[in-house]
Amino acid sequence: MDYIAVQAAPIDAGMLLGQLATAADxxxxxxxxxxxxxxxxxxxxGLEYEAYAPMxxxxxxxxxxxxxxxxxxxxxxxxxxxxxxxxxxxSVAIAVASPHREAAYAASRYIIEELKRRVPVWKHEHxxx
Amino acid sequence: MDYIAVQAAPIDAGMLLGQLATAADxxxxxxxxxxxxxxxxxxxxGLEYEAYAPMxxxxxxxxxxxxxxxxxxxxxxxxxxxxxxxxxxxSVAIAVASPHREAAYAASRYIIEELKRRVPVWKHEHxxx
Amino acid sequence: MRVTALFFAxxxxxxxxxxxxxxxxxxxxAADLVRSLRERGGQWLRLPPAPAIAVNExxxxxxxxxxxxxxxxLIPPLSGG
Amino acid sequence: MRVTALFFAxxxxxxxxxxxxxxxxxxxxAADLVRSLRERGGQWLRLPPAPAIAVNExxxxxxxxxxxxxxxxLIPPLSGG
Numbered sequence: 001m002d003y004i005a006v007q008a009a010p011i012d013a014g015m016l017l018g019q020l021a022t023a024a025d026x027x028x029x030x031x032x033x034x035x036x037x038x039x040x041x042x043x044x045x046g047l048e049y050e051a052y053a054p055m056x057x058x059x060x061x062x063x064x065x066x067x068x069x070x071x072x073x074x075x076x077x078x079x080x081x082x083x084x085x086x087x088x089x090x091s092v093a094i095a096v097a098s099p100h101r102e103a104a105y106a107a108s109r110y111i112i113e114e115l116k117r118r119v120p121v122w123k124h125e126h127x128x129x
Numbered sequence: 130m131d132y133i134a135v136q137a138a139p140i141d142a143g144m145l146l147g148q149l150a151t152a153a154d155x156x157x158x159x160x161x162x163x164x165x166x167x168x169x170x171x172x173x174x175g176l177e178y179e180a181y182a183p184m185x186x187x188x189x190x191x192x193x194x195x196x197x198x199x200x201x202x203x204x205x206x207x208x209x210x211x212x213x214x215x216x217x218x219x220s221v222a223i224a225v226a227s228p229h230r231e232a233a234y235a236a237s238r239y240i241i242e243e244l245k246r247r248v249p250v251w252k253h254e255h256x257x258x
Numbered sequence: 259m260r261v262t263a264l265f266f267a268x269x270x271x272x273x274x275x276x277x278x279x280x281x282x283x284x285x286x287x288a289a290d291l292v293r294s295l296r297e298r299g300g301q302w303l304r305l306p307p308a309p310a311i312a313v314n315e316x317x318x319x320x321x322x323x324x325x326x327x328x329x330x331x332l333i334p335p336l337s338g339g
Numbered sequence: 340m341r342v343t344a345l346f347f348a349x350x351x352x353x354x355x356x357x358x359x360x361x362x363x364x365x366x367x368x369a370a371d372l373v374r375s376l377r378e379r380g381g382q383w384l385r386l387p388p389a390p391a392i393a394v395n396e397x398x399x400x401x402x403x404x405x406x407x408x409x410x411x412x413l414i415p416p417l418s419g420g
Binding site for chain 2: 013027031036087104105109
C-alpha cells in the first residue's frame with residue numbers, strides 16, 4: 001500500500017501525487033525537501049547523499065506503518081534521492097493521502113522528523129568557499 | 130510574489146509545485162483538498178463550488194500575507210476551484226515554499242484553516258441517496 | 259440612496275436572484291438593509307436577522323454606514339476548502 | 340567467527356573501505372567488534388568507542404551478541420532529509 005524508495009533517479013513529485021489518492025481521501029499532503037543554496041550560512045555548490053539503501057527502505061517502511069497506526073491515513077509514498085544533487089533538486093518527497101487533513105499534516109510531519117532521526121542517509125556538502 | 134486564483138479550470142498541482150521554489154528554499158509543502166466519495170457518511174455523486182470570486186481572491190491574498198508575516202516563507206500559491214467537480218478532483222491546492230520545513234508546515238496549515246473560516250466559497254453537494 | 263445587495267448559496271435561493279438594487283434612506287447602515295429585505299416578507303423572512311456581510315468585498319459589522327453605490331454581499335455560512 | 344562490518348560516510352573515510360570482514364571470538368558482542376577495530380590504531384582510533392550500530396539492518400544496542408555471518412553497520416550521525 002505504501003510506496004517506499006531510496007533511489008538515484010530524480011524524484012517525480014507530481015507523479016507521486018497523482019497516484020496516491022483514492023475516492024476515500026479528502027486530502028493529500030506532499031512535502032518536498034529541496035537542496036538549498038546555503039547551509040548554515042555557507043554557499044553550497046551541490047551535494048551528495050549516501051544511503052545504506054536496504055536498511056533505509058526498511059526503516060522508512062517502519063516509519064510509514066507507525067504513522068498509519070497513529071493517524072487515519074490512506075496510501076503514503078516516501079522517496080529519498082541518493083547520489084549527486086544540484087541546488088533546487090528534490091532530495092526527499094513524502095506524500096500522504098488521508099480522509100482528513102488533520103491526519104495528513106500530522107502523519108507527514110511525523111514521517112519527515114522520524115526520517116531525519118532514524119533513516120541511515122548521509123549528506124555530503126560541497127561548499128563554494 | 131504569491132499566486133492566488135479562484136478558477137473554474139482544473140487545478141494543476143504539479144505545475145504549482147514546479148514553479149514555486151527558489152534557490153533559497155529548502156522545503157515545499159503542497160496541500161490538496163480532494164472531493165471525497167462520502168460526506169458525513171452520505172455517498173456523494175459530485176459537488177459544485179460557488180464563490181464570490183473577487184472577494185475570495187482578496188481574502189486569500191490577505192491570508193497569504195498574514196502567513197508570511199508570521200513565518201519565514203518564500204512564494205505561495207493558493208488556488209480554489211469553482212463549478213462542478215467529480216469525486217477525486219482537487220478543490221483546493223495550497224503550495225508554500227520556505228527556507229525551513231517548520232515554517233512551511235505552519236503556514237500551510239494556517240492558510241487552509243483560515244481559508245475555511247473566511248474565504249467566501251460555498252459547496253453544494255449532490256448526494257446519491 | 260441606492261445600494262446593490264449580492265446573494266450567494268442559500269441566500270440566493272431564497273432571494274430568487276443573485277443581486278438586487280435596494281433603495282435606503284440616506285445614513286442607513288447594513289442592518290437597515292437586512293431589515294428592509296426581511297420586511298418584504300415571504301421567503302425573505304428566512305434571511306437571518308444578523309447575517310455576515312461584506313461591503314465592497316470587505317467583511318464589516320452590520321453597524322457600518324452605507325453609501326450610495328455600495329455593494330453589500332450577504333454571506334451565508336462558508337463551506338469552501 | 341567472522342562478521343562483516345559496514346562503514347558509511349565519515350566512518351568509511353577513516354576505515355578506507357566500505358566493508359571489512361572481521362574475525363571475533365565466539366560469543367563476542369558488537370562492542371567487542373568496535374573494540375577490535377579501534378585496537379588497529381591509527382585512523383581507527385577516530386572511530387567513537389560507542390557508535391550507533393545496526394545488525395542485519397536493524398538498530399541494536401552494542402551489547403547485542405553477534406553470530407557468524409552477521410552484517411554489522413557502523414552508523415555515523417545521520418543527515419538525511
